[in-house]
Amino acid sequence: MGHPWVYSCLTELGVGLTREPGFHQFDVRGNAYGLLAAHPLTPLVSLHHIDHIDPIFPNITTTKEMQHFHAAEVDSQRILQQTICYNRQFSRTVSVSWGYAIQVYNKHIPLPDILPVPETFRQWKWGTVLAGVYTFNTIRFHPHPCHRPTIFFLVYLLVDAYVIFSCIQMQAPRRHCCDVLPSKSGDLLDIAIRECGEDELIHMNE
Template sequence: MQIDLRGDISGFLSSHPKFPLMSLHHFDMVEPIFPAKDRFDSTRHLLKAAAADQSRTLQQIVCYHRQNNWSFSIAWGYSAHIYENIIPRSVLQYPIETFKTWNRSPRPPHYMFNTRRRSWNPCEAPHMFFMENVEKTVAGDEIVTSYGRAWPRGLPACSASGNHSADFVSKIRVLSPAIKRFEIDRSECCDIVQVDGNNAEIKLRECRTGEIIA
């Protein structure tokens, strides 16, 4: 993958296609990809995830918490989003347009892929979290990535899905098998293990036969 974008590319990286990250071109033209870090430290931070499991780095996994009508979108080793609504995977796979085109005055179409416009609708705008840490469990059979809230969303709860606010969640832990993936053209699935206190915990797994992942 080669990036020819400018500005804040977090929206693109958070909905990365199902193939490995190859290279980040023109990195000097994009903003630091992690909050409160400069470009150099941001790169080192992302490489920590790649060192732990390059096959999953930036791969998108989507799962749902039906009790609260929430959608979770994980870009492994980079970010996690909570939406206060059940949003189809087919929609979440489109990057939020946080970035700008490489050419400053391009004619449409601006990109070679579909995007989502930024929204301030509480049923469409995500709560945003970024990776803080990656480590193996004591047993060594799982990798744990932890994602911390970047900033308050600053919106009311989504009334259309029952007013189940996710404002209280400050950290998301994602557990993945310590086995590198070979079928990277296929998404993994995940389960919400718990939403308790200020934390949410998610466990990745292979999708079951017949499980809808589109």
């Protein structure tokens, strides 16, 4: 939401207000991992107050971490969009945040339980009335590491071959589908992000 004084000035100039569904600013404090790894199904517009959040990527300084969003140069419309895969063979649930991180759970988790944003961050103090109020659903971030997923952060992108294959650039906001591919190596997890087929839903393999 813009500052009311700015809006008042624009109104006096005859500029109307256009409401864009899903438009919001990234404005939290502390550990922003939860919001980045499970970003709501809306385009990423801006990152505010970077100096008030913890480093986004491990072992990278604040001044360089914005440059580490290499995926924005390849597919900016889908940056941070969350995609969920289910791996039947190993009973895994894989959550991909395009350009940021992959979370791997060693069990099948229903889609409604994995979409809420883990509350790793803190709000700016707006008083007690809006405490804990967001425009998206949140979930408690489990304090014990054994109950959290294994996390893999983006290190680099290969222009001619991705570890995460992105074959088509799609318009956001729309949740995409993905497949866990047969791996060519036991040390790799190959994932293909793709446009969902007509009437296709993301579901667990029974």
